[in-house]
Amino acid sequence: GAVVSQHPSWVICKSGTSVKIECRSLDFQATTMFWYRQFPKQSLMLMATSNEGSKATYEQGVEKDKFLINHASLTLSTLTVTSAHPEDSSFYICSAPSGISNEKLFFGSGTQLSVL
Amino acid sequence: QQPVQSPQAVILREGEDAVINCSSSKALYSVHWYRQKHGEAPVFLMILLKGGEQKGHEKISASFNEKKQQSSLYLTASQLSYSGTYFCGTGTDNNDMRFGAGTRLTVKP
Numbered sequence A: 001g002a003v004v005s006q007h008p009s010w011v012i013c014k015s016g017t018s019v020k021i022e023c024r025s026l027d028f029q030a031t032t033m034f035w036y037r038q039f040p041k042q043s044l045m046l047m048a049t050s051n052e053g054s055k056a057t058y059e060q061g062v063e064k065d066k067f068l069i070n071h072a073s074l075t076l077s078t079l080t081v082t083s084a085h086p087e088d089s090s091f092y093i094c095s096a097p098s099g100i101s102n103e104k105l106f107f108g109s110g111t112q113l114s115v116l
Numbered sequence B: 001q002q003p004v005q006s007p008q009a010v011i012l013r014e015g016e017d018a019v020i021n022c023s024s025s026k027a028l029y030s031v032h033w034y035r036q037k038h039g040e041a042p043v044f045l046m047i048l049l050k051g052g053e054q055k056g057h058e059k060i061s062a063s064f065n066e067k068k069q070q071s072s073l074y075l076t077a078s079q080l081s082y083s084g085t086y087f088c089g090t091g092t093d094n095n096d097m098r099f100g101a102g103t104r105l106t107v108k109p
Helices: none
Strands: A004-007 A010-013 A019-025 A032-038 A044-051 A067-073 A076-081 A090-098 A104-107 A111-115 B004-006 B009-013 B018-023 B030-036 B043-048 B054-057 B060-065 B070-075 B084-091 B097-099 B103-108
Touching (some): A044 A067, A104 B030, B004 B084
Parallel strands (some): A010 A111
Antiparallel strands (some): A032 A090, A067 A076, A090 A111, B084 B103
16 A cells, blocks of 8 residues: 655654654655644544645634645645644644545554643 | 544444444545554545445445445454544545544454
């Protein structure tokens, strides 16, 4: 199956700092990637859709200026949490569609963010 | 809008069967099933693209009723390795994926 690599796996940062999370498709090209957020024992909530070469599409209620998304190439999307606060602490996970008709989602291993 | 999953949690003995349901208020183009173990990324199980389609993967199978906008995941003769949280994801014409709240399955020896 397709491989999606996500880094870092976990990060601890001070309140007010920015954190960048990378998501790479290793053996396929992804013009679209999805960013999800997951709180403990809850579902994956779609935050935004990252589009290569154009602006990301954000879900309602997600702050564009706080969660900056850059899809610089066909294999790399980044999510930057700017001026992080404790309430931003969560599990962030990216995914990319692949398959014959892009019908399957392959997930990165996720990033556990803890803001102190 | 997120699909609705039921039940929220299931506890089984090894060898028992379980059914997990997923329904949506919107027209569906596809239903995806994933399993997530604690602290890990979700893993793709299967996708159903057509109304009435059924698929199987070892002892895990699923059905998709397009008219009712529902899908069910069937786990038969459950194994300890089946434990985890199962999510259904539904695709619409926008090609975005929304996940249900998840069903936590625990298989005990």
